[in-house]
Structure formats: C-alpha cells, structure tokens
Amino acid sequence: MARIGNAKQLAEYRKQVKASKPESRKAIAVCAGTGCKAFGSFELFEAFREALARHELDRQWDLRATGCHGFCERGPLVLFFPDGMLYQRVKSSDVDEIVQTTLKQGKVVDRLLYTDPQSGDAYIKERDIPFYKHQRRLVLEQNGQIDPCSIDDYIALGGYSALAKALAMGPHRVLDEVERAHLRGRGGAGFPAGRKWKTCRGTESDKRYIICNADEGDPGAFMDRSVLEGNPHSVLEGMIIGAFAIGADEGWVYVRQEYPLAIERLELALEAARAKGLLGEDILGSGFAFDVHINRGGGAFVCGEESALIASLEGRRGVPRRRPPYPAVAGLHGKPTNINNVETWANVPLIVGKGADWFRSIGTEGSKGTKIFSLVGKVNNTGLVEVPMGMPLRQIVEDIGGGIPGGKRFKAVQTGGPSGGCLPADKLDVAVDFDSLTAEGSMMGSGGMIVMDEDTCMVDVARYFVGFLKFESCGNCTSCRDGLERMHELLTDITEGRGTDETIALLEDLAATVKATSLCALGTTAVNPVQSTLKYFRDEYEAHVRDKRCPARVCKALISYTIDNDACTGCTLCAKRCPQDAISGQKKGPHTIDQDKCIKCGICRDVCTYDAVRVE
Amino acid sequence: MERRFKINDIDVKARAGEHLLDVARRYGFEIPSLCHHEALPPIGACRICLVEVAWGGRRELCTSCNFEVIEGMQVTTDTPAVQHHRAMNLELLLARAPGSARLRELAAQYGVRRTRFGPPATSPLPNCILCELCVRACEQLGNHALTMVGRGDKKRIGLAFNSPSEQCTGCASCASVCPTECIPVKDTAAGRTIWGQTHPLVLCKVCGAPVMTERQRAKAIAKKGLPEEYYDFCESCKQSTASKRFASIVW
Numbered sequence: 001m002a003r004i005g006n007a008k009q010l011a012e013y014r015k016q017v018k019a020s021k022p023e024s025r026k027a028i029a030v031c032a033g034t035g036c037k038a039f040g041s042f043e044l045f046e047a048f049r050e051a052l053a054r055h056e057l058d059r060q061w062d063l064r065a066t067g068c069h070g071f072c073e074r075g076p077l078v079l080f081f082p083d084g085m086l087y088q089r090v091k092s093s094d095v096d097e098i099v100q101t102t103l104k105q106g107k108v109v110d111r112l113l114y115t116d117p118q119s120g121d122a123y124i125k126e127r128d129i130p131f132y133k134h135q136r137r138l139v140l141e142q143n144g145q146i147d148p149c150s151i152d153d154y155i156a157l158g159g160y161s162a163l164a165k166a167l168a169m170g171p172h173r174v175l176d177e178v179e180r181a182h183l184r185g186r187g188g189a190g191f192p193a194g195r196k197w198k199t200c201r202g203t204e205s206d207k208r209y210i211i212c213n214a215d216e217g218d219p220g221a222f223m224d225r226s227v228l229e230g231n232p233h234s235v236l237e238g239m240i241i242g243a244f245a246i247g248a249d250e251g252w253v254y255v256r257q258e259y260p261l262a263i264e265r266l267e268l269a270l271e272a273a274r275a276k277g278l279l280g281e282d283i284l285g286s287g288f289a290f291d292v293h294i295n296r297g298g299g300a301f302v303c304g305e306e307s308a309l310i311a312s313l314e315g316r317r318g319v320p321r322r323r324p325p326y327p328a329v330a331g332l333h334g335k336p337t338n339i340n341n342v343e344t345w346a347n348v349p350l351i352v353g354k355g356a357d358w359f360r361s362i363g364t365e366g367s368k369g370t371k372i373f374s375l376v377g378k379v380n381n382t383g384l385v386e387v388p389m390g391m392p393l394r395q396i397v398e399d400i401g402g403g404i405p406g407g408k409r410f411k412a413v414q415t416g417g418p419s420g421g422c423l424p425a426d427k428l429d430v431a432v433d434f435d436s437l438t439a440e441g442s443m444m445g446s447g448g449m450i451v452m453d454e455d456t457c458m459v460d461v462a463r464y465f466v467g468f469l470k471f472e473s474c475g476n477c478t479s480c481r482d483g484l485e486r487m488h489e490l491l492t493d494i495t496e497g498r499g500t501d502e503t504i505a506l507l508e509d510l511a512a513t514v515k516a517t518s519l520c521a522l523g524t525t526a527v528n529p530v531q532s533t534l535k536y537f538r539d540e541y542e543a544h545v546r547d548k549r550c551p552a553r554v555c556k557a558l559i560s561y562t563i564d565n566d567a568c569t570g571c572t573l574c575a576k577r578c579p580q581d582a583i584s585g586q587k588k589g590p591h592t593i594d595q596d597k598c599i600k601c602g603i604c605r606d607v608c609t610y611d612a613v614r615v616e
Numbered sequence: 617m618e619r620r621f622k623i624n625d626i627d628v629k630a631r632a633g634e635h636l637l638d639v640a641r642r643y644g645f646e647i648p649s650l651c652h653h654e655a656l657p658p659i660g661a662c663r664i665c666l667v668e669v670a671w672g673g674r675r676e677l678c679t680s681c682n683f684e685v686i687e688g689m690q691v692t693t694d695t696p697a698v699q700h701h702r703a704m705n706l707e708l709l710l711a712r713a714p715g716s717a718r719l720r721e722l723a724a725q726y727g728v729r730r731t732r733f734g735p736p737a738t739s740p741l742p743n744c745i746l747c748e749l750c751v752r753a754c755e756q757l758g759n760h761a762l763t764m765v766g767r768g769d770k771k772r773i774g775l776a777f778n779s780p781s782e783q784c785t786g787c788a789s790c791a792s793v794c795p796t797e798c799i800p801v802k803d804t805a806a807g808r809t810i811w812g813q814t815h816p817l818v819l820c821k822v823c824g825a826p827v828m829t830e831r832q833r834a835k836a837i838a839k840k841g842l843p844e845e846y847y848d849f850c851e852s853c854k855q856s857t858a859s860k861r862f863a864s865i866v867w
Contacts (some may be wrong), residue, residue: 085843098826247655298765302767317764319659321659321682322678322679322682322683322833324684325684328724357766418806470768471767471768471769471770472767472768473767473769474767474768474771475746475764475766475767475768475769475770476659476660476661476748477660477661477663477700478661478663478705478708478709478745478746479704479705479708481746481768481769481771482709482711482712482733482736483704483705483708484769485768486708486711486738486770488735489733489734506732509704510704513700513701513704513705516677516697516701517663517677517679517701518663518707519663519667519679548831550734558860574659
C-alpha cells in the first residue's frame with residue numbers, strides 16, 4: 001500500500017478504487033455486527049462465499065461483511081446492492097435458495113422479506129421498512145455499505161475527503177465551522193464541542209491530547225460499539241480533524257475490553273490509515289503529525305466520566321475529581337485534553353465535509369443533527385436507530401419501534417441509560433433533544449432507550465437501576481456510595497412489602513441529598529430513575545406500601561399464584577413442571593398450589609394452556 | 617495572584633489556586649469536615665464541608681475542601697440547604713461509624729442523634745467512613761502501603777493483595793489522621809502492631825521511650841544519608857543532650 005502524499009493523490013486514489021468497485025456493481029452485504037454475529041452471521045458469510053464460488057458468481061457479486069445495520073431484532077440481515085433489498089433472519093441453509101432464486105433468476109424469496117407483524121405487509125427494500133423509513137441515518141449511513149476492515153471501501157464513499165478539506169481550511173476555520181454547527185457532545189452532557197475545542201486550543205501548552213471516549217457502559221446500549229465496529233474510519237477521521245484543529249499530536253481511544261470486535265476493527269483501521277499516510281507523520285503532506293493509541297478499559301461504568309477516564313488512562317484508580325479545571329485546560333498528564341465520545345467524533349467528518357449550514361438544518365433550535373439510540377426492551381423492533389434531534393418519543397417507540405409486542409399496553413420509556421428518568425405515556429409527545437428531555441426529569445444521556453410495558457413494576461425498575469449504580473459508583477462520596485446503597489435498601493423494603501409512607505418520604509429526602517451533594521454526574525443523575533418514577537408513577541409506590549400490592553404483579557413478596565378451579569381441567573402439566581412440587585391434585589380434577597412451597601417462579605402460569613393460573 | 621471574594625458577606629483575600637475551606641478556616645469561619653487535612657490533597661469524600669457558592673449568575677452547592685477560589689464569588693457557609701444536606705450525609709456516616717465520638721458529636725450539632733439506617737453490608741474495618749485520609753497520608757509519606765480496594769458499596773481500605781505490606785513502616789500516621797480513630801495500633805515490648813504486622817521499635821538510649829520503628833529508621837537513614845546513631849534518642853532526650861553539650865561548651 002502506497003502512502004497518499006496529498007489531497008490530489010487522495011482524489012486520484014479514490015477514482016481508482018471506485019473504478020475497481022463501481023457503485024452499480026452488485027453486492028451482498030452480510031451484517032457482521034455483534035448482534036447478527038451472535039445469530040450466526042459469520043457462518044452465513046462463509047456459506048455465501050462458498051456458494052458464490054461454487055456457482056461461479058463471485059466475479060459478478062461483491063460479498064462484504066459489514067457493520068451493524070441496526071435492525072438487530074431481525075438478524076442476521078443481508079442487504080443487496082444496488083437496489084437495496086433486505087432479507088432478514090437469514091440462515092446458512094437459505095443460501096442455496098437465495099443463489100438459485102435471487103442471484104440467478106432475479107426473483108425475491110418472499111419468506112425472507114420483512115413482514116410487518118401488525119399490518120401483514122411485506123417489504124422488499126430496506127428503506128421502505130417502517131423501522132428504517134422514519135430514521136435519518138447520517139452517522140450510520142455507511143454501516144451497511146462498507147466493509148469496516150477495508151479502508152478502500154471507506155475512501156470510495158468519500159472517506160478522508162473531509163480531512164483533506166480541513167487541512168486546506170486551516171485549524172481556525174475548522175474550529176469556527178464546528179462551533180457554528182453547534183455540535184453538542186453525544187456522550188451525555190451535551191456540551192458544545194466547538195467551545196470545548198476552542199478552550200483546549202486556547203490553553204497555552206507544549207502538548208495537547210485528544211481522547212475518544214468509547215467506554216460505553218450503559219446496560220443495553222450499543223451505539224458507540226456499533227459505530228466503532230461498523231465504521232471505525234469515520235471516528236478516526238473525526239479524531240484526526242479534531243487533533244488538527246486543536247493542535248494535538250497524540251490521541252487515545254479508551255474502549256472497553258468487552259468490545260473485542262470494535263478493538264480489532266479499530267486496530268485494523270489505525271494500521272491501514274498509517275500505511276496510507278493518513279495517520280502518523282506528515283499527514284497528507286501537510287506537515288501535521290498525529291497518532292492514536294488504544295487503551296482497553298476494565299469495564300468500570302464510572303470511567304465513562306471524563307476525569308475518571310483520564311485517571312484510569314494515567315494508571316490510577318478510576319475516580320472522578322472536581323472540575324474545574326476541566327480537561328480542556330488540564331487533562332491527561334496535566335496537559336490540555338479534549339475528550340469527546342465516539343458518536344461526536346463520527347459527526348465531525350460530516351460537518352466539515354458538508355458544512356455547518358447543512359448540519360444546522362437538521363434538528364431543533366438547541367440540538368442540531370441526529371442522535372443514535374439503542375432501542376431495547378418491550379418493543380417490537382429492537383435495534384439501533386438514528387433520528388433527527390427533536391423527533392417525538394412516540395414516533396421512535398411506535399413508528400420505528402413498531403409498538404409493544406403481544407398487544408400489551410405501553411407503560412414507560414427510560415431515556416439516557418441507567419441514570420435516565422422514566423417517562424410515562426402522556427409524555428410520549430416530548431421532543432427527543434437535550435433540553436426537552438432534561439426538562440421532563442430524564443436526559444439524553446448517551447442514547448440508551450428502554451421501553452417498558454404494563455407488566456413492568458416501576459418500583460422494581462427503580463430498584464434495579466439504583467442497584468446497578470450503587471455497584472458502579474466509585475465510592476468516593478458519602479452521598480453517592482452510602483446514599484445509593486441506602487436508597488437500594490429502602491426500595492427493596494418497598495418491593496418486599498416492608499415499606500410504609502415514611503419509607504417513601506425518606507427515599508425522596510435521601511434522593512435530594514444524593515443529587516445535590518455528589519461530586520460527579522454519576523451521583524447527581526443516579527437518582528433520576530427514582531425521582532422520575534416517584535413523580536410519574538407514585539400510585540405504584542403507594543400501592544406497594546399501603547395495600548401491600550404490586551400492580552404490575554412483579555414483586556414476588558406481594559403476589560401469590562392460585563389456580564382457578566373452574567378453568568383448571570386437571571391436565572397435570574403445571575404439577576409436572578413445578579420445580580418445588582408445590583402443586584397437587586387428581587388427574588382431571590382441580591389442582592391447588594401450596595403457598596408455603598411456592599417460590600412464585602411463574603412456570604405454572606406460563607405452561608397452563610387453559611389460563612387457569614391467577615396472580616394476585 | 618490574589619483573589620478577593622466574600623464569605624458570609626465578609627471580604628476575604630486568598631491566593632489563586634487555594635481551596636475555599638483552607639481560606640475560610642484561616643479567617644475563622646467554622647465549616648465542619650471529616651476528610652480534610654491541610655497537609656494532604658483534598659478529595660471531597662465526606663461531603664460535610666458543603667457551602668453555597670454564587671458567581672457569574674451561577675449558584676452551586678459544593679464541597680469547600682476541593683473548591684478553588686474564584687474572584688468575586690459570594691460564599692454562604694450555613695444556608696438551610698447546606699444544613700439539611702450536611703445532616704443527611706452525617707446520618708449516612710453515622711450508620712458507618714456509630715462508635716466515633718467525634719462523629720456523634722458533630723451529627724448531634726445538626727440534630728442527628730440516631731440514624732435511620734442499619735450498619736452497612738460490608739465493612740471489614742468497623743467505624744471506617746472511607747475518607748481516605750489514611751491512604752493519602754501513606755501516599756504523601758512515600759510509603760504507598762495502604763490503598764482503596766473495590767468500588768461503590770464494596771469499597772474498603774486495604775493492603776495490596778490483602779497481605780502484610782513490606783512498604784508499611786509502622787509509622788502509624790494513618791491512625792493519627794483517622795477522624796474516627798478506627799485503625800487499631802498497639803505498642804508493646806515486642807513492638808508496634810498495626811495492619812497485621814508487629815514492627816520492632818527503636819528505644820531511646822537514655823529514657824527507653826519508643827523513638828520510631830526500626831523500619832522507619834532504616835528508611836529515613838537510607839533516604840537522608842544520616843549516621844546510624846542519629847535516631848538513638850527520643851526527641852526530648854535529644855534536646856536535653858544537646859542543651860547539656862551546648863552548656864558544656866559555653867561555660
């Protein structure tokens with residue numbers, strides 16, 4: 001691989017790559033994101049490779065393993081270019097039929113198309129599927145198109161042209177452009193990136209660093225992971241542009257050890273970029289030098305907090321410190337350091353390439369551009385979605401997410417990860433942007449979105465998240481360490497039937513102190529799940545403490561299983577399956593549950609075909 | 617560089633980079649704290665030295681120990697919010713360290729006479745409030761024997777690999793800075809017992825009082841290049857010997 005010496009050579013190289021891979025060329029893109037990989041997409045990819053060779057179609061069809069396409073619920077996904085047809089839940093055993101029918105005869109295999117479970121409509125093209133139709137995929141756009149291990153694929157689609165443009169613009173114009181775009185940090189706090197960059201650049205120093213925060217730790221969140229796995233060069237290009245604008249010569253990616261695929265692809269990307277002269281000394285002949293190292297984090301949630309991340313990177317305990325001074329003034333090894341998260345960096349090439357005006361045209365007044373969410377929980381279409389800022393929550397849950405499975409009722413959606421708030425049905429019309437979510441007692445966070453249905457107990461949910469956060473607190477502050485542990489005890493008391501009105505009052509009082517007096521954002525936001533559920537679902541708390549009843553029938557101490565004698569046919573299935581031998585009765589006669597033996601596992605209810613098991 | 621600002625409406629001056637708690641105490645303002653020592657870097661652990669600070673249109677409830685002073689700010693040391701949250705944090709700490717007289721007394725000043733919380737689930741060192749003063753003192757002395765282990769509700773003070781430390785000199789600085797006096801240290805004829813080890817003591821050649829541990833002496837001698845007999849006497853005997861020598865020269 002030859003080095004690319006300047007912007008002109010980059011354009012020529014792009015022409016060459018494009019000539020060898022014309023866009024009109026037929027291609028099969030097998031999703032090789034973590035979700036699809038778990039469903040067997042690597043085996044599927046091998047099956048395609050073998051079949052294409054066997055049928056001598058490998059010259060006509062370009063086969064690619066790509067990053068996450070987002071529609072994880074329906075994996076493994078296979079996308080066909082240039083027409084954009086999508087097959088879902090494809091198995092290796094389907095490959096022969098696909099080759100015979102689709103590749104050879106140009107016909108569709110109907111059973112592999114996505115069919116809307118509600119309307120029964122089948123969709124051929126990816127872009128027509130409701131899950132994709134309402135999205136605006138900018139950062140994720142190339143995820144389904146390129147092989148993340150190939151720098152040529154990225155360059156063919158215009159990759160690194162923004163870097164060439166930035167080098168021509170000079171650092172100050174790049175800073176102005178990013179500031180004017182009003183790009184806000186996607187990691188949680190939403191701080192304007194341009195202002196942070198300027199502060200870092202403006203701090204007198206012989207050395208500056210930039211850091212990419214890829215310590216994505218929210219349960220159920222996989223936005224940053226998918227961007228790193230699917231399009232590592234977009235993050236890298238953003239970092240190189242940022243380093244040039246800020247005047248940094250060294251960068252770090254702090255990525256979780258639990259993301260081996262992301263690390264592997266990032267390493268490949270770094271090597272390829274170095275070989276091409278896009279990273280290292282004299283980038284694109286500009287004289288600008290910059291290189292990136294990877295640091296594998298040990299998986300502490302608190303290391304996503306920037307000052308804790310820096311401490312960890314310096315080899316110390318991952319404990320936050322008081323800011324100011326902010327890292328942009330005194331960060332890694334005391335030098336000015338600019339930290340942004342993966343998604344923020346990935347937005348940078350788009351802004352520089354297409355201009356701040358274009359970027360500003362998307363989103364709301366205070367929040368520009370798009371935001372990626374991992375949509376999970378009780379929703380039909382779980383997956384990775386990217387929407388313009390300001391889209392109502394309802395549209396994400398109902399149109400993109402396809403509503404709640406099993407005809408259940410929507411109850412709440414938690415935005416912003418474990419320390420986000422839970423918003424009820426009457427807040428579904430709130431616009432998803434930094435300021436609106438905060439105003440309603442939740443937050444944007446880094447983009448976790450968990451949908452809950454009527455079978456979810458909100459007290460139990462609050463207890464779960466506080467339990468996660470008390471474990472992940474660094475333990476420095478009394479309020480966060482002990483406060484969260486005590487809140488967890490109080491919530492456990494409520495879910496186990498020991499709570500009173502005073503328990504709720506103490507919980508509220510304690511939450512206020514944790515929020516007001518903790519040092520970092522982990523502590524100050526950790527109470528959001530409790531405060532928001534107390535605000536919007538107080539009746540559930542009161543039912544637990546006053547009536548000793550769990551309305552969602554989740555809290556085991558407050559429910560009991562009984563068998564309805566009229567409905568029971570005496571089929572004995574429940575008695576056979578009960579792990580505690582708590583169910584007795586004659587064959588073809590009514591059965592009963594021994595409450596002393598019952599552990600409330602719910603198996604009897606799940607197996608009963610006559611709906612005879614009652615929970616109260 | 618000088619910083620001028622107000623504490624409870626009184627004009628004060630400080631050096632740039634100074635922490636608010638140190639300045640306030642210099643001026644005689646009373647702000648309670650448990651995890652602060654003027655010789656050690658602040659970490660803001662106990663959350664008791666809370667104050668309200670207003671500057672540039674912002675108003676913040678923050679700990680004063682690790683708050684760098686800002687020109688023109690207005691500090692209030694005892695607002696209702698400060699009192700309320702101090703009391704709650706004291707109540708949380710009281711559950712950890714019910715045996716600490718100092719903590720009980722401080723809590724009582726804020727109306728907290730009993731705690732509504734039970735003992736914490738894990739606390740291998742009774743009455744420890746995890747303020748890290750011991751760890752910071754040990755670090756500052758260059759010994760690095762003590763460390764924090766675990767995080768969140770599992771956090772505790774400990775020794776590396778949970779075994780007696782070669783780094784520990786038995787100086788007992790950890791015990792002397794501990795606000796709840798929870799680190800057991802015992803001097804006997806056999807030596808000083810602390811953190812699972814018994815350190816032989818250097819005894820004063822005149823009066824027989826303990827001077828320091830042998831490990832402390834070895835470390836100090838190696839570090840400073842002092843003669844072996846430098847630590848033969850305790851501080852008071854060293855003084856009286858010196859005075860006698862001085863007297864014999866003069867008279």
